[in-house]
Amino acid sequence: MGRVCTVCRHPGRGAIDAALVAGDASLNKIAQQYGVSSYALRRHRDRHLSPALAALREAEEAEREASLQQRIERLIERAERLLRAAEEDGRAQAALAAVRELRSLLELLGKASGELNDRPQVTVNLMASPEWLQLRSALLGALLPFPDARVAAAAVLELPAGTDEGEP
Ligand SMILES: [Zn+2]
Missing domain, CATH: 1.10.10 (Arc Repressor Mutant, subunit A)
Known part of the structure; x- marks a missing residue:
């Protein structure tokens, strides 16, 4: 002693x-x-x-998490570029795939940054985030000439089926 x-x-x-x-x-x-x-x-x-x-x-764990977030953020940027390119070219399937990718990346980013761990309601907040809503209406706008793809997109985006949001 x-x-x-x-x-x-x-x-x-x-x-x-x-x-x-x-x-x-x-x-x-x-x-x-x-x-x-x-x-x-x-x-x-x-x-x-x-x-x-x-x-x-x-410290190692924090560094690993930070780099994971950075990697996801780079993927998000890439998916956003793909989405813009697909929209400009009117490629509905590619745009849809990019949105699907973006959605899971955003969820992954939320998990990686710990925001979704203890607060399930953040999932709702994510879907209501300005970035997401902007993306969603951009996609639905881009899909106007493709009614079938638009219905499929609405399903992916968890909108009610047969929504007439954005119809002229
Ligand atoms: Zn000692």
Whole structure:
């Protein structure tokens, strides 16, 4: 009780912790390298390293999540470009596919950013978001010359069947 940890007080503590986290070398090897006892090193690893390790893992996790979000956002941009191109060329099937893709990407983005995890009502908010509504009416407008595709699109967009929204 009250015993001071020789590893915590070691001038090379940062390097020792890094070696423990990396897990490439055995405890005995690290202990030898830094001139501490393997007992002290094991004790330090079990009692003092875990908060540092947890913080490290948290940081890694946050970074992984950030990069996942960035990747999804890039995919969304690409799907939006595809949708615009399909609309300009009047390719209804391609536009429909792009909207389907966008919809699942937006949901994925919501999950990845943690917004949908604990709050199911956010799904409703997503469908009511200005970006989504704008996209939806753009698509339905683009599909006016293609009644069959328009009905199919309305189904994908979860609109009531036979909606006459946007009819002249
Ligand atoms: Zn320690």
